[in-house]
Amino acid sequence: MQMGGADIHALQFLLRAQSEERLVSGRELGDHLGMTSASVSTLLDRLTATGNVERVRDPANRRSNMVTATRSSDAQVRDTLGGMHQRVADLVGELSAADAALVTRFLAAMTVAVGGIDEVTA
Secondary structure (H helix, E strand, C coil): CCCCHHHHHHHHHHHHHHHCCCCEEHHHHHHHHCCCHHHHHHHHHHHHHCCCEEEEECCCCCCCEEEEECHHHHHHHHHHHHHHHHHHHHHHHCCCHHHHHHHHHHHHHHHHHHHHHHHHHC
16 A cells, blocks of 8 residues: 555554554544544545554443554554665765764754744744
């Protein structure tokens, strides 16, 4: 399955919740991803159809559903991100110490510059 950014972020969030032994509601997932309930429903329908997510009854409220990642989704996320992580590590390994320092300064300056946008538009 070719996963998009929202798919990967959703699965990472669900897998993290599972490692903490807690269930996640669709609403909580939507809040985390900054998505509307309709978008979350579409996302969950897609991830359920591909076998990456299961909807389970909330043990505390039998009328509600919770969302959990399947075992196979953990491997898919690792496979998807593993290649990217290796490519990034390879690129970083090609940088000289001076180039790495320059890139670090640039990214730090960009973080400060972009960080101000939230204050202006909020």
